[in-house]
Amino acid sequence: MYSIRSGLILGFHGCDKSVAEKIVTRQQDLLTSNNDYDWLGHGMYFWENSPSRAFEYAHHLSKHPLKSKPSITEPAVLGAVIDLGFCLDLLDYENIKLLKIGYEILIDTYNKSGLNLPDNKPIKETKDLIIRKLDCAVIETLHKISADKEMKPFDSVRGVFWEGEDIYPNAGFKEKNHIQLCIINPNCIKGYFIPRRFNSSYHKV
Secondary structure: OOOEOOOOEEEEEEEEHHHHHHHHOOOOOOOOEOOOOOEOEOEEEEEEOOHHHHHHHHHHHHHOOOOOOOOOOOEEEEEEEEOOOEEEEOOOHHHHHHHHHHHHHHHHHHHHHOOOOOOEEOOOOOOOOOEEHHHHHHHHHHHHHHHHOOOOOOOEEEEEEOOOOEOOOOOOOEOOOEEEEEEOOHHHEEEEEOOOOOOOOOOOO
16 A cells, blocks of 8 residues: 555666656657666656766766767756655565566576576676666566556566675765666656756855
8 A cells, every 4th residue: 555655756767868868858758668687667757866977877877888878078967856656665675575476477487488588797806786687577577467467567566676886894884875766657757958057156145
């Protein structure tokens, strides 16, 4: 009963400036990501309440383009007002239990087919699990089970990630900790905007 999220939140998507402007002016829609390594399954991705992280990611992609994503020449941030709706919120203990069930069903399916289970793995020198084929498959399995049993489909998925190096020796915090949103139902997005810069000249009396 608590999977329905009340209220609106802000999400931020890193992309090319031209893409952000076209989406805000309704010339095109934000594309759904359907990679087999997507961290939270298939959908439209946003950083929750972190325009700076979205910009850093867009800047990273401009220097290290991915074959599955449009090239970025001018990094920018697209803001969105979002209602998560019926959310598979992985910060909720009950939903973590669902992931375990999805994993067990996935294992059984792959064992019966004789295929190797997909895995999560880092790339290059990083220790972070950047390629998350296993996590993606588990979450997509939950969506399939929901559809097969004609259950209420999830509108969104929300997850927290500890990413990057420790911010200081023996720290419990990483340099790129963040909350990520995967929006499945496009109707969850109530509007787009271009984030404003902070007005440092304003002084409250």
